[in-house]
Amino acid sequence: MPSETAPAPTASRHIEADAARLRREVPALSSVIDCFVPVLAAQAGVREEAPGWTGPLPARDEARLCAGEFLLSGSGFQDIAPCLPLAAARILPVMAASFPALARQLTALQAALRGPDAPLAAVAAAAFSPDRAAVPGVSPEVLGFAARQMAKPLLERQARDLAPLVQDIPWRRTFCPVCGDAPAFTRMLRVQDEAEYITGHGGHRFLRCATCETEWRYKRISCPKCGNEEPARLSVMHAEGRPFERLDVCEACNTYCLCLDCAEFIAIPDPAIAALAMLPLEMRAREQGYAPLVAQPWSASLERPAA
Amino acid sequence: MPKAFLIDTTRCTACRGCQVACKEWKNLPPVPTRQTGTHQNPPDLNPFNFKLVRFSEHMDKNGVVSWYFFPDQCRHCLAAPCKMASSDPAAILQDEATGAVLFTDLTAKEDFETIRGACPYDIPRQDPASKRLVKCDMCIDRVRANMLPMCVKSCAMGAMNFGERDEMLKLAAARLAAVKKTSPKAQLLNSDDVAVIFLVADDPLKYHKNAMAEAIQPMTRKQFMAKAISPLRRIGGQTVG
Known part of the structure; x- marks a missing residue:
């Protein structure tokens, strides 16, 4: 966490x-x-x-x-x-x-x-x-x-x-360690540590529970719905000028999940506001036939992709 | 809320990622240089390098050579002597929200040596073409957009840190306490006076002759006189021109 x-x-x-x-x-x-x-x-x-x-x-x-x-x-x-x-x-x-x-x-x-x-x-x-x-x-x-x-x-x-x-359980599942619900949001966070070796700029990926907002660490390259890890079937959608807001898209299960890359931020934005900012991206993803892993309150009524 | 850097030199490996990232973000041109027997390159700050990792080697009494790295840059002084030394209050500004000390185009009309002489860290340089005075601007464009300065973003070792001043002071105190356990001479440089706080593990002079300001004087006598006569000088310049 x-x-x-x-x-x-x-x-x-x-x-x-x-x-x-x-x-x-x-x-x-x-x-x-x-x-x-x-x-x-x-x-x-x-x-x-x-x-x-x-x-x-x-x-x-x-x-x-x-x-x-x-x-x-x-x-x-x-x-x-x-x-x-x-x-x-x-x-x-x-x-x-x-x-x-x-x-x-x-x-x-x-x-x-x-x-x-x-x-x-x-x-x-x-x-x-x-x-x-x-x-x-x-x-x-x-x-x-x-x-x-x-x-x-x-x-x-x-x-x-x-x-x-x-807190210290090595939980790397696609569901919440507290309540078992799916993640509605993910964040890339740089975690300060005392390691004396070079650390990646991108930080760790954390999934955020749709129900209770518990966060847990998860693999960076893996669909949080189906676990697909084929790079060719995982992609990212983002808007020009806002590269830190993106949708992680899985071609294997046709699902997307919101992701905020916090690596460059001074102050980390509130996750709910960050999710709201991604509404235009969600609309684009729905138009292309992808479904949300978990719908946000403001995106729940967007057109569902054809089955 | 004023911002601050903590530059923890004990974590710096002199990769110069910060130096290159600064140059890239600012789109600064390359500078002709040559090998001078040190990895420090270019040899000094210049109009196209606002950030420079300084290298120093020192041999102790046992013959062991230690390498000291110092990612030098503008300290964004809380009471900036360069600003006090300028003749036009609009030439050098201090951004209220962040504390960044910003050189404007009007610095081209300032006396370069007066401004440079006022800086206890010898930071300002002059663009030979525009005559503008230049230095680190805290990546103010990025900071206003809630983005880390490029040098901080690029640091892979966690040496460069940036955030709210009170948070950085807390982090600095914690890191100092940790470093002191193995390096009793460790200290924070001018932390009460600047927004760019260096943590060093040894005598600051071993890192760089201007690593630390002895005592930041608002204005030397020479600078005071220069400031006092600068309006006259400008009038004279206009008359002559």
């Missing part, structure tokens, strides 16, 4: 500052930034406020981890339902302002979560299986979307507490 310090309480400001820079650099993304950055900032605030993993940490079984069994494979995350009122109060009003077409349903959901018989368990379940939950006045699609946005920072906060348990 990269040795980054835990996010400071200024995480929301960091996101907004990176978004302001992106807006200056790519004005065409302004409308998407206006929609999603307030939500991302609200999520960062919830991540700071949330209690995280409560009680004793799960037992760490190194043998099972080394054999490829992720940490929460037998138990899953702790129930997020008790924290949903906090997340709803912070995130749903922001979402309602960002997505006016959904405002009525989001307001209804917020009202439902405030009541004495709040369907907390149902909404928590909707984050993972939207079709199995129902809240009056809220469509399954909107419920799933809103529930995922509320659940994400709560799960990330739990995962942050669990990260030390997998």
Whole structure:
């Protein structure tokens, strides 16, 4: 795992500052930034406020981890339902302002979560299986979307507490060592070490979990979906003038994954803002028939490639 | 937020990647040179080399020769004597956001020897064609775009570091403590006064005669006089011209 310090309480400001820079650099993304950055900032605030993993940490079984069994494979995350009122109060009003077409349903959901018989368990379940939950006045699609946005920072906060348990495990899998989900984003990071030999300029490649944002090191030349390592069937797409943002494309499984090459950066941009900046690249990849390894909230509705 | 470099000479292998990367990024022309019995090449900073890895050899009392490497460059002084010595306040600027000391086209009208003499590290050079004074500009174009200076990006040994000043000072203190365990004479050079902090393991003079400023004086008497008469000199120049 990269040795980054835990996010400071200024995480929301960091996101907004990176978004302001992106807006200056790519004005065409302004409308998407206006929609999603307030939500991302609200999520960062919830991540700071949330209690995280409560009680004793799960037992760490190194043998099972080394054999490829992720940490929460037998138990899953702790129930997020008790924290949903906090997340709803912070995130749903922001979402309602960002997505006016959904405002009525989001307001209804917020009202439902405030009541004495709040369907907390149902909404928590909707984050993972939207079709199995129902809240009056809220469509399954909107419920799933809103529930995922509320659940994400709560799960990330739990995962942050669990990260030390997998920190020094030589995990080189394509799924998260904490929760087992797929990566939605990758980064090339230069990691400072005390080695007295020449180190590569490109840094190590880290995959970032779509659900809990845990990061783990992975091979640089290997598809994080199918494991293809044939150089001739792995390629990179990037936009002119922004070589540090790229899509790693696998011709073997027709999948792409977002990658931010941080080797040249002074300050590492927030991963969510970096992912948002790659929306034009994602559109190009979809047009060429590639599918995302995991869709981002802003790219989920892009046209799916023909089967 | 002011920026700073930490140049850890204990990690430098004198590969000169930084020197070449600087030249490439700035698109500076080649300089005729010749072998002078040292790997230091070119022999000194010049208008087309803003970064130079200096080589020095020293033999100890046991006959063991040690090689000292010093990737020399502008220190981007916090209170820059070159700026104080300039006659036109717009000739040399200090970028508020980064602390970079920047020479503008107006330096062509400055007295080169006065500006060069003001620098305790003997950094400024003059372009013979444009008469502009030149030196490292911290890759300000890259830094404003959140990109590392080229010399830092190119360093494969981790000798060149760049970031927020407080972070670099922390890193410098940590590295100094580590190096001191094996090199008791290790020190940071002028770390309170400059934005380019060198960590050396031995007497700074063994690295380069201008590795360290004895004491940065805002202005010598000579520079003060030069500055005082510079408006008159310029008027005189205009009259004559």
